[in-house]
Amino acid sequence: MIGFLKPAAHKALLPDEKITPTYKRLRMQVFVGIFLGYAGYYLVRKVFSLVMPDLVNLGYSKTELGIALSGVSIAYGLSKFIMGNVSDRSNARRFLTLGLVLSAITMITMGLLPVATSSIAIMFALLLMNGWFQGMGWPPCGRVMVHWFSIRERGTKMSIWNVAHNVGGGIIGPLAILGVAIFTDWHAKLYFPGIIALVVALIAWLLIRDTPQSCGLPNIEKFKDDYPDEYSDKFEEEMSAKQIFMEYILKNRLLWSIAFANAFVYLVRYGVLDWAPLYLEEAKGFSIQESGWAYFAYEWAAIPGTLLCGYLSDKVFHGKRAPVSIIYMVLVMVSVFMYWVSNSLVANSIALICIGFLIYGPVMLIGVHALDLVPKKAAGTAAGLTGLFGYMGGALFADIAMGAVVDKWGWSGGFIVLLGACVAAIILIGISWYQEYKGHNGIH
Ligand SMILES: O=P(O)(O)OC[C@H](O)CO
Numbered sequence: 001m002i003g004f005l006k007p008a009a010h011k012a013l014l015p016d017e018k019i020t021p022t023y024k025r026l027r028m029q030v031f032v033g034i035f036l037g038y039a040g041y042y043l044v045r046k047v048f049s050l051v052m053p054d055l056v057n058l059g060y061s062k063t064e065l066g067i068a069l070s071g072v073s074i075a076y077g078l079s080k081f082i083m084g085n086v087s088d089r090s091n092a093r094r095f096l097t098l099g100l101v102l103s104a105i106t107m108i109t110m111g112l113l114p115v116a117t118s119s120i121a122i123m124f125a126l127l128l129m130n131g132w133f134q135g136m137g138w139p140p141c142g143r144v145m146v147h148w149f150s151i152r153e154r155g156t157k158m159s160i161w162n163v164a165h166n167v168g169g170g171i172i173g174p175l176a177i178l179g180v181a182i183f184t185d186w187h188a189k190l191y192f193p194g195i196i197a198l199v200v201a202l203i204a205w206l207l208i209r210d211t212p213q214s215c216g217l218p219n220i221e222k223f224k225d226d227y228p229d230e231y232s233d234k235f236e237e238e239m240s241a242k243q244i245f246m247e248y249i250l251k252n253r254l255l256w257s258i259a260f261a262n263a264f265v266y267l268v269r270y271g272v273l274d275w276a277p278l279y280l281e282e283a284k285g286f287s288i289q290e291s292g293w294a295y296f297a298y299e300w301a302a303i304p305g306t307l308l309c310g311y312l313s314d315k316v317f318h319g320k321r322a323p324v325s326i327i328y329m330v331l332v333m334v335s336v337f338m339y340w341v342s343n344s345l346v347a348n349s350i351a352l353i354c355i356g357f358l359i360y361g362p363v364m365l366i367g368v369h370a371l372d373l374v375p376k377k378a379a380g381t382a383a384g385l386t387g388l389f390g391y392m393g394g395a396l397f398a399d400i401a402m403g404a405v406v407d408k409w410g411w412s413g414g415f416i417v418l419l420g421a422c423v424a425a426i427i428l429i430g431i432s433w434y435q436e437y438k439g440h441n442g443i444h
Pocket residue numbers: 080138162165363364365366367368387
């Protein structure tokens with residue numbers, strides 16, 4: 001690992017009386033750090049979809065814009081897996097900040113330089129770069145999560161942390177409106193969130209710490225007296241890329257099956273989200289303000305939905321992830337149908353809010369499940385594998401194929417694809433449930 005990114009060195013243990021107060025303070029501090037940091041990543045993740053109506057007005061087709069937008073998903077999916085593996089061997093504080101700064105600079109450049117939106121090829125290349133830098137966000141958060149929070153508290157903590165996706169994603173609608181109001185320039189939808197993301201990167205840098213051991217604290221398992229099954233001292237040793245992949249990823253049947261399911265969950269997630277501004281403005285006659293607020297409501301509705309999903313999974317289904325994911329996906333299907341056929345502004349907004357409320361539950365549970373299936377030094381790679389399928393399969397299809405399907409068969413064609421994806425996700429999550437029932441439980 002290059003020097004700057006090397007995991008922070010372990011320090012001598014603090015005196016006994018300082019361990020508990022320091023641990024408590026730093027756990028809160030790093031949690032806020034990764035929460036704000038990841039929300040910051042979302043400020044500049046998919047902000048391009050908000051300028052798509054402006055680009056359509058300039059003469060670009062939906063197919064072309066879908067191709068440009070796919071740059072994010074292609075690079076993000078690959079990067080989340082590859083950089084996830086690098087992140088497993090890197091200092092989370094530096095890694096997360098570096099990725100966010102690079103991603104913000106890319107979107108600021110895209111907004112400020114007229115040449116950056118002058119052709120599909122240039123937009124695609126810049127979005128490809130942005131997607132790669134974006135892939136440096138989730139894995140260090142996963143690394144912080146598994147080093148600072150023990151296995152039996154991780155479900156709850158992850159569901160709270162997951163809300164960062166929606167805080168970041170939900171703010172970009174109003175932020176775009178504010179940016180355009182301040183600068184009277186639609187390009188501000190790109191550079192204004194980028195500038196805010198740079199500020200967030202600085203805050204994340206100030207708050208995040210790599211591991212408890214690098215702050216003079218014992219490992220979290222010892223501190224909480226909460227050990228995963230098969231835990232050994234080996235779990236504290238940094239591993240090589242090959243070792244992580246060969247020993248903990250390749251043979252992990254359950255991990256692969258949730259990764260496949262994730263492709264379809266993500267097809268629905270991004271098939272709805274990325275096309276919402278254009279669909280609402282073009283097919284339903286929303287104004288830019290109305291679609292910006294609907295987009296905002298979609299993300300914020302996810303917050304109670306995600307928290308409820310984590311609660312139901314832990315308390316009602318005793319830690320099982322599949323049953324509640326299946327219930328959520330069935331309800332997503334009903335809501336997607338409503339979103340398709342309703343005609344009023346209110347009914348469309350309600351349908352979109354219902355999809356937002358529901359879809360992040362399965363998204364979150366698949367991530368939690370991936371972390372649980374491997375030792376903590378392989379967490380980034382495991383989550384990266386599910387991300388690879390989610391983005392290279394689902395989100396990529398949502399960007400490229402949805403654009404082409406809608407251009408050819410209209411919005412109805414797009415909705416048939418989304419409903420089919422709901423069915424496929426339900427079947428695949430059902431298969432992972434069956435595997436668990438048969439006794440497969442990842443590597444533990
Ligand atoms: O990579 P993202 O941003 O889609 O997030 C993944 C989810 O957090 C999985 O739990």
